Amino acid sequence: MAEVTILSHDAVQHGMPAAGHAAPGEYEAPLFGAYSKKVGMWLFLASDSLTFGALLFAFSYNRIYTTPWPTPFHVASITNATIMTACLLSSSLTMVLGVFAAQRGDRAWTRNWLLATMVFGTAFIVLHGMEWTKLIAEGLTLPGFPKPATAVAGELADVSKAAPQFPATFFGLTAMHMLHVTIGVIYLGVVALRKLFLPILAALWLAGWLLIPTDNVFHYGIHALLIALIVAAVIIFLKPKDYDAHDVEVSGLYWHFVDLVWMFIFPLVYLMSTKIS
């Protein structure tokens, strides 16, 4: 590999072996000996890790200088977050199996494993959304959030007043992660189902918008799906293609990254704010 310095376009874009010397229209070899899409995704993930790093540092910074720091997470919240963690870890396993199926050329199992990964990811989002709704209903909120229909008074309402840094950092950090998981599920849906995924996504957006009550923050958050639908449609119609094993592997890198980030959010945000009763 080291002695080959010039590769064909296919070698650069799709990892195909070079066949001979330089010729017109050929490209320089990629830096890391990996195909360019993979290197591009790694560089994006490196930059995205700094985004999450900054948010985690902001959370920790606020925690250090805010005394006393609230510890509002009872057994129910920790149990919920633990199940969410198990969902993400299991989704990473199904993603790896999907990548292997794609590399074997087994299209049916590639789709099945990607759909399994999406199911775990969707379970994570739904559980997280239910937990957010419960916390907001109990009074943990931000100024921009819609007010729950029922009056709120209690421990978490006091937390929002006494230490607004807690809801600000909690919702900021977990919202950013939830958005990444949502984008990941949509990314996998496009790779697995291509155009067929667009009506599914449209149906999910419409159902969510109509069924989620207006006093719930997700009544507005669900519009992220509409934006994703437009972006996915533009991508699919402008560059229709049959996604290959390399596309599946690159989407897997993104998916594992959202799992990786949660491995830091879970202990820092939840386990270090556990309420022992």
Next chain:
Amino acid sequence: MHDVAATHDSSKGQYFWVWGALLILTAVEVVLAYKQVFEAVRMLEILMILSVIKSALIIGYFMHLKFETALMRWMITLSVVACFIIMYFFFFPDAGRITTLGVK
């Protein structure tokens, strides 16, 4: 060109072991948080060590970085870690200073 499929598809079992290890480490974290056998700072240190181990397993095996070229492994790892170290030295001394001064 490096080909993950050719070299690692035959050892799929290791990914199930990694998945099991990640679940067990998560269970250990939850138990430690509930038993509260350590005081807060020590607990934070232990949870962060466990998180780094878990992230190394995810990056190394699930993301296949372990099987990439040495140049790619080191370039990505060192650059990201260096950025985190710089962020650490910028942020935390200031947070501690605020605590010491009693500024709210």
